[in-house]
Amino acid sequence: MAEKTTEEKNELVEDSLARVEEDIQEKVQACIQCGTCTGSCSSAFAMDLTPRQMWRLVQLGQLDEVLHSKTFFLCSACYYCTLRCPRGLPLTETIGALKRLASAKGIKNFKESINFYRTFMETVRRYGRVRELEFMNRYFLSMRNPLFPLRFTSMGLKLIGKGKVPLQVPRLIGEGKFDRLFRKVKELEERA
Ligand code: SF4
Numbered sequence: 001m002a003e004k005t006t007e008e009k010n011e012l013v014e015d016s017l018a019r020v021e022e023d024i025q026e027k028v029q030a031c032i033q034c035g036t037c038t039g040s041c042s043s044a045f046a047m048d049l050t051p052r053q054m055w056r057l058v059q060l061g062q063l064d065e066v067l068h069s070k071t072f073f074l075c076s077a078c079y080y081c082t083l084r085c086p087r088g089l090p091l092t093e094t095i096g097a098l099k100r101l102a103s104a105k106g107i108k109n110f111k112e113s114i115n116f117y118r119t120f121m122e123t124v125r126r127y128g129r130v131r132e133l134e135f136m137n138r139y140f141l142s143m144r145n146p147l148f149p150l151r152f153t154s155m156g157l158k159l160i161g162k163g164k165v166p167l168q169v170p171r172l173i174g175e176g177k178f179d180r181l182f183r184k185v186k187e188l189e190e191r192a
């Protein structure tokens with residue numbers, strides 16, 4: 001089979017992102033704007049759009065505004081809004097899709113959050129769970145700023161002192177145990 005040109009590959013990526021956007025919109029079409037999600041969210045005080053406002057913008061197809069807000073990146077995936085939504089909408093899952101979309105689009109405003117999310121998923125791909133020390137190393141390297149880790153020194157020392165960060169040697173190269181599984185799911189998603 002002939003190799004795809006860069007242009008063809010870019011078109012495929014754009015098509016697949018457009019399908020992800022449609023899927024996100026579809027998931028919250030039944031929102032009735034009751035505000036229960038906002039009232040349930042313990043992170044709402046720090047968000048620039050409340051969860052209810054974010055879902056309205058998603059319904060209206062204004063994903064750019066949503067992707068440039070802080071709201072979905074401040075979600076801690078506690079699932080409380082999902083449990084309480086009277087329409088039974090998959091809200092936390094949809095926020096996960098927004099995070100993946102922002103990461104795929106490389107939205108610059110949130111480089112720290114996007115790199116955090118990417119490197120978190122890289123360690124999950126490798127072991128099926130997070131290995132804290134490896135995750136921290138990957139995250140710091142991804143920021144390409146030698147001074148960046150200094151911001152976390154005090155917290156890191158406290159966590160190590162309390163035994164929350166097992167001292168395992170990070171493995172930064174090679175295939176992850178779950179890479180094939182992740183690739184397969186991506187293929188299935190692209191075909192759907
Ligand atoms: S709780 Fe559900 S229906 Fe109510 S505003 Fe939030 S998403 Fe919409």
Ligand code: SF4
Nearest residue numbers: 041075076078079081
């Ligand atoms: S899952 Fe996210 S948006 Fe929903 S209540 Fe929890 S922190 Fe808030």
